[in-house]
Amino acid sequence: MPPRSAGLVSKALAVYAKDMRLELRSRYALNAILMFAITTLAVVSFSLGQSGLSPKLLSALFWIVIFFSAMSGLAHVFIREEETGTALPLRLMADPDPVYIGKLTFNFSLLTTMTMVVTPLFFIFTDAPAEHIISFLPVLALGVIGLSGATTLVAAIISRASVKGALFAVLSFPILMPLLIALVAATEKVFGGSGLGEALAELQFLFAYAVVMITASLLLFKFVWQD
C-alpha cells in the first residue's frame, strides 16, 4: 500500500467527484429531473397561470413539483452502481461512510441545481409573490437537505430490488410525508407574507428532520449497503 492514506473526507470527495464526473458525461439523472420538473411546471402554469391562487395552493404545487422531480432521478446514484456491476468493487474497497456521504453530497448538488432552475421559473409562471423569494430561501435550503438525506438512504435500499422506480416512490412517501407537510406549511406562511418569524416552528422541525434523517442514515447505511 502506498504510504500516505486518505481520510474520510478525501474518500467521500473521491466518491462525489466520481459521481459528478459520471453524471456530467451521461447527464442521465440531471436530464430526468429537469425534464420532469419543467414539464410539470409548464402544465401547472398553462392550466392555472396567473389566476390568483392562494398561498396554500401555490406552496403545495411547488413542493409537488420538487418531490416528483426528485423521485425521477435521485435513486439513480445507487441504481447505476448495481446495474453496471460497479457496486461490487465499491463494496469491497470502500468503507460505507464515505460512500454514503459522497452520494448524499452528490444528490444534494443535483437537487440544488434543479431547485435553482425550477424556483425562478415557478415565480415567473405562477403568481407566487416574488417579493418573498429571499424569505423563502431558508425553507428551500432545509427542504433540499431533508429531501436529499431521506432519498439517498431509500435509493440504497431499493437499488437491488427488481421494481426500483415504483418502490422508490412507495418507500420514500411515508418517510417524506412529515417533511413535505412542514415544507408546505412553512412555504404557505412565507408566500402569505407572514415572514419567517411566523414559520419558526416549521423551520425548527425542518432543521431537526434534516439532522435526524442524515444521522440515522449514516448509522443505518452500513447495514443497507453491505447486506
Next chain:
Amino acid sequence: MFRLTAKDLAKRFGARKLFSALNFELTTGDSLAVIGPNGSGKSTLILTLLGLQRPTKGSVTFAEGDTELDDAARRRLVSFVSPYLNLYDQLTAEENLKFFITVSGGHVTGKQINAVLQQVGLERRGVDPVAEFSSGMKQRLKYALALLSNPAYLFLDEPTSNLDREGKKIVVQLVEQLRADSILIIATNEEEEYQLATAQCRLGQ
C-alpha cells in the same frame, strides 16, 4: 505475517448445498486453488471469504499476527480480480485506478499509475474511457488495480478469462510477483491456472 482462516464454513441456497464444513488456514506466501465444475460454488466461496456474501454457517477471519483485522483494515489489504467485477465504463483507465485506490484509503501518483499500466500492457490507453476497452483489456486493468493495491490477500476468480496469450503471460508474471508477499486464492477450472497455487480445494464432490 497475515492469516486467513475459514472455520466450519458452509453455504446453501435453499435446499441446494454448495459447500459445507470447509476448514483451512492460510498465511502469507500460501496459495490455494478452488476447483470444481460449473455451479459447484467456487465464485460463491470467494465472495463468502471476501465478506460479500454471508455464510450459512461458520466464519472467516482475516488477521495480522494474532490481531484480527476489522472491516476497514481488510478493505485496504484485499484485492479481487474477476470477470464479473466491473470498472466504470465512462471513466478513463487512470481515473478508475485513482478512484479505487483513494476510496480504499491509499494514495497514488501519476507515475505509479503509468508504471502499472505499462506492466499490464496498457501504457498508451490510460486516458481512454474504459467503455472503449475490449473485455481482455478490462481484465488487464483489473490486474493493474490489484498491483497498485499491493494486496496482502489476492483473490482471483477465473484469472485468465477474456485474456489473449500475451495477457495470460502477464497474469502469470503478476501472480509470481505478488505471491511471495500475499495470500493467494484462485477459483478456476483451468489446469494451468490451478497449478499457480500450492494447495487445492475441490468443490462439488
